Amino acid sequence: MEVSAPSNVSLREFGCEQSLLSRPDGSASFVQGDTSVMAGVYGPAEVKVSKEIYDRATLEVLVQPKVGLPSVRERSQEQCVRETCEEALLLTLHPRSSLTLVLQVLHDDGSLLSCCLNAACMALMDAGLPMSCLFCGVTCAISAYGQIITDPTSAQEKESRALMTFAIDSKERKVMMSSTKGSFSVHELQQCVAVSQRASERIFQFYRDSVRRRYSKSL
Amino acid sequence: MAAGFKTAEPLEYHMSFLKENCRPDGRELSEFRTTTLNIGSISTADGSALVKLGSTTVICGIKAELANPTVEAPGKGYIVPNVDLPPLCSSRFRPGPPGEQAQASSQFIADVIESSEIIKPEDLCIDRGKLCWVLYCDIMCLDYDGNILDACIIALLAALKNTRLPKVTVNKATCKPEIDLKERHELPVHKHPVGTSFCIFQDSILIVDPTADEESLSTSRLSVVTDEEERLCSLHKPGGTSLSAEKLQTCINRATARQREIQKLIEKVLNSVKAAQ
Amino acid sequence: MKETPLSACERDFILKAIEEKKRLDGRQTYDYRKIKISFGTDYGCCFVDLGQTRVMAQVSCELVAPKESRPNEGIMFFNIELSPLASPAFEQGRQSELSVKLNRQLERCLRNSKCIDTESLCVVSGEKVWQIRVDVHMLNNDGNLMDASSIAAIAALCHFRRPDVAVQGEEVTVYSPEERDPIPLSIYHMPISVSFSFFQQGTYLLVDPCEREERVMDGLLMIAMNKHREICSIQSSGGIMLLKEQVMRCSKIASVKVSEITELISKALMNDKTARKAGGRCGFAESMPQERITALKVDETPVETADVTEKASSIIKEAEAPPPTAPSPVVPVPGVGQVGLGLQNTWGVEEEEELEEFSSGDDVEEVTKMEEDERKNTKGDVVEISDSEEEEVVILHPEKPQKAENVKSSFHQKGAPSSKKKTKQKP
Numbered sequence: 001m002e003v004s005a006p007s008n009v010s011l012r013e014f015g016c017e018q019s020l021l022s023r024p025d026g027s028a029s030f031v032q033g034d035t036s037v038m039a040g041v042y043g044p045a046e047v048k049v050s051k052e053i054y055d056r057a058t059l060e061v062l063v064q065p066k067v068g069l070p071s072v073r074e075r076s077q078e079q080c081v082r083e084t085c086e087e088a089l090l091l092t093l094h095p096r097s098s099l100t101l102v103l104q105v106l107h108d109d110g111s112l113l114s115c116c117l118n119a120a121c122m123a124l125m126d127a128g129l130p131m132s133c134l135f136c137g138v139t140c141a142i143s144a145y146g147q148i149i150t151d152p153t154s155a156q157e158k159e160s161r162a163l164m165t166f167a168i169d170s171k172e173r174k175v176m177m178s179s180t181k182g183s184f185s186v187h188e189l190q191q192c193v194a195v196s197q198r199a200s201e202r203i204f205q206f207y208r209d210s211v212r213r214r215y216s217k218s219l
Numbered sequence: 220m221a222a223g224f225k226t227a228e229p230l231e232y233h234m235s236f237l238k239e240n241c242r243p244d245g246r247e248l249s250e251f252r253t254t255t256l257n258i259g260s261i262s263t264a265d266g267s268a269l270v271k272l273g274s275t276t277v278i279c280g281i282k283a284e285l286a287n288p289t290v291e292a293p294g295k296g297y298i299v300p301n302v303d304l305p306p307l308c309s310s311r312f313r314p315g316p317p318g319e320q321a322q323a324s325s326q327f328i329a330d331v332i333e334s335s336e337i338i339k340p341e342d343l344c345i346d347r348g349k350l351c352w353v354l355y356c357d358i359m360c361l362d363y364d365g366n367i368l369d370a371c372i373i374a375l376l377a378a379l380k381n382t383r384l385p386k387v388t389v390n391k392a393t394c395k396p397e398i399d400l401k402e403r404h405e406l407p408v409h410k411h412p413v414g415t416s417f418c419i420f421q422d423s424i425l426i427v428d429p430t431a432d433e434e435s436l437s438t439s440r441l442s443v444v445t446d447e448e449e450r451l452c453s454l455h456k457p458g459g460t461s462l463s464a465e466k467l468q469t470c471i472n473r474a475t476a477r478q479r480e481i482q483k484l485i486e487k488v489l490n491s492v493k494a495a496q
Numbered sequence: 497m498k499e500t501p502l503s504a505c506e507r508d509f510i511l512k513a514i515e516e517k518k519r520l521d522g523r524q525t526y527d528y529r530k531i532k533i534s535f536g537t538d539y540g541c542c543f544v545d546l547g548q549t550r551v552m553a554q555v556s557c558e559l560v561a562p563k564e565s566r567p568n569e570g571i572m573f574f575n576i577e578l579s580p581l582a583s584p585a586f587e588q589g590r591q592s593e594l595s596v597k598l599n600r601q602l603e604r605c606l607r608n609s610k611c612i613d614t615e616s617l618c619v620v621s622g623e624k625v626w627q628i629r630v631d632v633h634m635l636n637n638d639g640n641l642m643d644a645s646s647i648a649a650i651a652a653l654c655h656f657r658r659p660d661v662a663v664q665g666e667e668v669t670v671y672s673p674e675e676r677d678p679i680p681l682s683i684y685h686m687p688i689s690v691s692f693s694f695f696q697q698g699t700y701l702l703v704d705p706c707e708r709e710e711r712v713m714d715g716l717l718m719i720a721m722n723k724h725r726e727i728c729s730i731q732s733s734g735g736i737m738l739l740k741e742q743v744m745r746c747s748k749i750a751s752v753k754v755s756e757i758t759e760l761i762s763k764a765l766m767n768d769k770t771a772r773k774a775g776g777r778c779g780f781a782e783s784m785p786q787e788r789i790t791a792l793k794v795d796e797t798p799v800e801t802a803d804v805t806e807k808a809s810s811i812i813k814e815a816e817a818p819p820p821t822a823p824s825p826v827v828p829v830p831g832v833g834q835v836g837l838g839l840q841n842t843w844g845v846e847e848e849e850e851l852e853e854f855s856s857g858d859d860v861e862e863v864t865k866m867e868e869d870e871r872k873n874t875k876g877d878v879v880e881i882s883d884s885e886e887e888e889v890v891i892l893h894p895e896k897p898q899k900a901e902n903v904k905s906s907f908h909q910k911g912a913p914s915s916k917k918k919t920k921q922k923p
Binding site: 251252253254255256257258259464465468469471472473475476479480481482483484485487488491492494495 | 815827
Binding site for chain 2: 190
């Protein structure tokens, strides 16, 4: 089954607040529709000897679910976020130190992983850590009728036959991370990648606007 | 000399090979290691397979148990995959509870099973709401030399194809299940997903089927799982260096070729087993 | 990560200020910091801000079998998570002294005070009851986590609605919120914890200590009380001796604070109820302050997807198509197959062979004959891996055929190393 040309593709309203927590060195809460994630970054700080890496900083990512203790699902999300951040961050500038990124899920209404990625990026920016590029997460769902839905709600996620989350970098709009569920054709995949790249423009523009707004009153 | 160079500057050592479009073990960049498959390796299991990918060795045993279906899904059985990376297979793993890689691999395998619909959970139901099969797919790595995900998927697929479940009837009078061990039937395997893993070196060089050394030196990993209808079941890239859509397409095409190769292998081996019986 | 230690002069400064009846944030001795209570999108989710201290509580429920000793009662479960988000000193998954202390206090405050009607949570006596789980997550630690947690937990419990159930014979049906309106828990009273910190061996007393003050305090007294001025739990820690009058005075202060806080919670609950009734959006997304310079929000935005299909097609077209045929695999003996180009992994076949043996037990004769060829082959192969050494050792073993036969008969000698032998065919 071929997918029809994507028609009503949109991102839910999204927003972010930075520096909202006093303890972490950088914090942000990112909201996409009803989905919201709070992120906090600590570091660069002292590292445990067992985790020390001689030529770069050790990054730890923790995803805290809303109910219960972290399970295997959170572990795989942690892995995805961590490796994406590791690529974006210039970790070699802080050898033998530790960075901790904690993501607390506040509400899950679909596109959770992409919201985690966006919150992580905003928190890293807030912490003022040197990065080689920014990244954002976009989730695409393919509905039972073959339509592409970006930034789906959990109801849309449940009805979809495939779900893909990509992390897109700000330099060349390439795919940094990809995590999929369900089966789909190659053509559908390439379409979703292209749609995500387009959607990422919106999110990067948002990043730019929020930074501009934030520093508009300084000096 | 070469050994010293390899120890002192592992990345340089690998790069000097990759520059010449070959790899330290003599392979080309898009070449898999020899894949060896043995089906029915464990006689006590309901289904089993052993896979070797170069020296990476993975064994999969399937144990079927009777259980009650969950309240949410009364007409479905379930499949519980578990990937074990014991200290036996490499010095990098420590004894104790499963580490991050083992957990991530288990989750990946569970996702592939769900996404590909390799087995329909409805097929595992015996009596709606009362009785169903649970398939425990225990995958254990015996020798770790990189790319366990691919090896795990082949082992799982071959083991599932090898699985023969006994016939179960529910006695109407006592409501107890009766198992007929003599009469066994095959499990309907709907799809044949096969994984192909890649590593990216220095932001641009793509290699297939990485060894453990290559995995640890690379900047990114990517696993593509395809089935026989050329549909993708998973495109798993946990992060790292970014890839363009064009590069992704190259990977997918390589994965499609690999899928055909492995499906053929599994079928041929299965036929040989049947012929020998 | 370790907590940054408090320097001696900071410590002295804080203590000196307390002696002069001054606090770092300009509060009076008995003042609470500003309390803000907001609710999340789902039922049973509550955020509490106590100054900079932030906590989130989420209530969830599940049908479980009851405890044998109490077959007619539902189960309450409390869990305070000291998430590393709140403070670098908190570690994930480790039970620290503080987390045990907080969990105990919350249990005493909410479970042992019997503020929730657990009998109404019974569905089928002795078989199915509701387990109500309260997860309290610390988001930012700026002192007095206990009070913030107790407010969040009780407010979340008041806000929570459990799905309706119907029992027909043995069948239990759980209705979704669309089918039947979910039911609130029946709560008798609302115990709220109030913390007092003591300095200089009890000479000075402060309500609602912030993080700095907690670090220099000598002792802590936590009183949980409801608005009817009934004490639900009282606990002193830190090893200070308190006079009866001191405790009495604290309980008086607590009763004032508790009635204030209870009022606040009821107001917040009312506000949320009217907002929900009005059908407006509620929850965390709405509570984001718009006026702050650090916050930004954009409305739903469309994404242009005009040439997406073309782009996807062109990428697929341009890529090199996969070969239509696949190489044929080699099946040396039944049950074993190999596929791969060039490089033969001889080590692998041995192992296969061994395992193969007890599944089908095949022609060993034929296999051993091929060994001669095999030896030549491997010598020719320049394989630059350490395996090749081992390979040779095994090949040169003289008495393989017999041993192999032995294995075949005795079935279980999987580990016998000398039984290793070679199969190798060139396609």
